[in-house]
Amino acid sequence: MTAFARIRFAALLLALFCLTTAPVLAQKLGPDGAPNPTASVTNQKTLLERAPRIQGRIDIPDVKAGVLMQPAGRTWDYFHEVLLHWGAALVIVGMLAVLALAYLIMGRLRIEAGRSGQTIVRFEAFERFAHWLTAVSFVLLGLTGLNVTFGKVLLRPLVGPDAFSDISQIAKYIHNFTSFAFVAGLVLITVLFFRDNLFKRIDIDWVKQGGGFIKSKHAPAGRFNLGEKMVYWLSVAAGIAVSASGFVLLFPFYGTNIADMQIAQVAHAVIAILFIALILGHIYIGTLGMEGAFEAMGTGEVDINWAKEHHDRWLAEKLEAEGRQTSATPAE
Amino acid sequence: MARMKFLCDADRCIDCNACVTACKNENEVPWGINRRRVVTINDGKPGERSVSMACMHCTDAPCASVCPVKCIYPTEDGIVLHNKDQCIGCGYCFYACPFGAPQYPQVGNFGSRGKMDKCTYCAGGGGSEAPGSAEEYAKYGSNRFGEGKLPMCAEMCSTKSLLAGDGDIIAQLYEERVETRGYGSGAWGWTTAYHEDVKS
Numbered sequence A: 001m002t003a004f005a006r007i008r009f010a011a012l013l014l015a016l017f018c019l020t021t022a023p024v025l026a027q028k029l030g031p032d033g034a035p036n037p038t039a040s041v042t043n044q045k046t047l048l049e050r051a052p053r054i055q056g057r058i059d060i061p062d063v064k065a066g067v068l069m070q071p072a073g074r075t076w077d078y079f080h081e082v083l084l085h086w087g088a089a090l091v092i093v094g095m096l097a098v099l100a101l102a103y104l105i106m107g108r109l110r111i112e113a114g115r116s117g118q119t120i121v122r123f124e125a126f127e128r129f130a131h132w133l134t135a136v137s138f139v140l141l142g143l144t145g146l147n148v149t150f151g152k153v154l155l156r157p158l159v160g161p162d163a164f165s166d167i168s169q170i171a172k173y174i175h176n177f178t179s180f181a182f183v184a185g186l187v188l189i190t191v192l193f194f195r196d197n198l199f200k201r202i203d204i205d206w207v208k209q210g211g212g213f214i215k216s217k218h219a220p221a222g223r224f225n226l227g228e229k230m231v232y233w234l235s236v237a238a239g240i241a242v243s244a245s246g247f248v249l250l251f252p253f254y255g256t257n258i259a260d261m262q263i264a265q266v267a268h269a270v271i272a273i274l275f276i277a278l279i280l281g282h283i284y285i286g287t288l289g290m291e292g293a294f295e296a297m298g299t300g301e302v303d304i305n306w307a308k309e310h311h312d313r314w315l316a317e318k319l320e321a322e323g324r325q326t327s328a329t330p331a332e
Numbered sequence B: 001m002a003r004m005k006f007l008c009d010a011d012r013c014i015d016c017n018a019c020v021t022a023c024k025n026e027n028e029v030p031w032g033i034n035r036r037r038v039v040t041i042n043d044g045k046p047g048e049r050s051v052s053m054a055c056m057h058c059t060d061a062p063c064a065s066v067c068p069v070k071c072i073y074p075t076e077d078g079i080v081l082h083n084k085d086q087c088i089g090c091g092y093c094f095y096a097c098p099f100g101a102p103q104y105p106q107v108g109n110f111g112s113r114g115k116m117d118k119c120t121y122c123a124g125g126g127g128s129e130a131p132g133s134a135e136e137y138a139k140y141g142s143n144r145f146g147e148g149k150l151p152m153c154a155e156m157c158s159t160k161s162l163l164a165g166d167g168d169i170i171a172q173l174y175e176e177r178v179e180t181r182g183y184g185s186g187a188w189g190w191t192t193a194y195h196e197d198v199k200s
Helices: A003-026 A044-050 A072-106 A125-154 A161-192 A202-208 A226-250 A258-286 A294-298 A304-310 A312-322 B018-027 B062-066 B092-096 B134-140 B152-156 B167-181 B190-194
Strands: A067-069 A119-121 A301-303 B004-008 B037-041 B049-053 B072-074 B080-082 B162-166
Touching: A067 B037, A067 B049, A072 A125, A072 A258, A072 B062, A072 B092, A119 A304, A119 A312, A125 A161, A125 A258, A125 A294, A161 A226, A202 A226, A226 A258, A258 A294, A258 B092, A294 A301, A301 A304, A304 A312, B004 B049, B004 B167, B004 B190, B018 B037, B018 B152, B062 B072, B062 B092, B152 B162, B162 B167
Parallel strands: none
Antiparallel strands: A119 A301, B004 B162, B037 B049, B072 B080
16 A cells, blocks of 8 residues: 555545544434434534534525525624724825825925926827726726715715615616726736836836935936836736626626625725725826826826936937937936 | 514424425515525435524624615514615625525626515515505515514424514523423524524
């Protein structure tokens, strides 16, 4: 007998032992001392100690109905109504507070050399389309998603139960269908900006120079600086995770059981909240936080001086490729 | 005030599914919706037991707690009802329910759920329809409770395994049975549903 076969044999013996002794342990004796098969039953307390769910055979073809009991439902209720409500409120309000503080302390980051009046193309039309497809669907998904968690606390008292129910019904369908547009946008963004977001040596210099937050120092960067690269990679990771868990929820019980569905919902909610916080920061820096940044995704063209201050290497390469000379005043 | 509960004495249940049939017939439940079901534990093994399960009308019902539109609520008799006009079919009550009670008709594509349907304790609906009206019947099923009657499933049970009624009374009935025959597998789901167990 080989060692492997011996192990197998031992495991088989152990399994047989467990199978034969378990019912004996549960066996009750009748008044005459003989085993009473009618009384020999495993009670629910023992069953729940053995496994988190009590499952059995059922006559109807609905597999999930075979779960007789899952006390974890109450745990999921606690997650959804207590942990998620407070956690998400803390993360989102906290992020807004951080951004408000950033605005109060640093103010709007200006183009120090002023506008040159000359522009350069930063994002092509198709790149902007990919961005705005993702952005618009993200906002729709975010608002309709937040409605599921916070709507009953914030919106329902304002509009009344019936109107809120109608809004939520529409919001549910918007959430379900916009998901496809979001995934399409996510795929485009991932592919289009992949190469320029690979980490390079220059990113270390960018950090050493204070990432552009220290006014006396110039932080060098290519097309994307490390901050933008972090937004890219975190968005790609969160986007994939939130889409995957979202599709599990969109196709309920397609090869999943009740525990999988609960885990998918928890993952979807937690990642989505963190994703919203990340994108709030992204929106701030792209609009209010920095002069000249929005144009990049708005018209697609940025001022040369803005490019010089934030993406000097990229500007140099771009100008060389276009064979252009610039008369704009240097940033430093 | 009475607190309505269900109790399935698994040592009496013979898996005949009469409760399921009674429920479907009494409430004219659509195809594919199962307000009540019978699950067999340890099927074909020693200690096999069948348990009839539906909405247990929980204390601090988790379904009502997670509902994003707050359309589920307990009545003064402890019966958990819901308003189908407000339900958006999100499916959260099924994730929260310890007993797999909420049911959804499939509408549209993917897993799109329609208005949730579940055991109403044969007490009609939680919407704005008049109790006992045809509109209420079409949407939620029978309102036996309004006529002073208990749910059809328990009333039809051939072995009197499934008990419905005031929690204290059915718990006492069950305790007396356990006392007399000398064993019992417990009141299935009671600790989870009502945060309390029968004494035996």
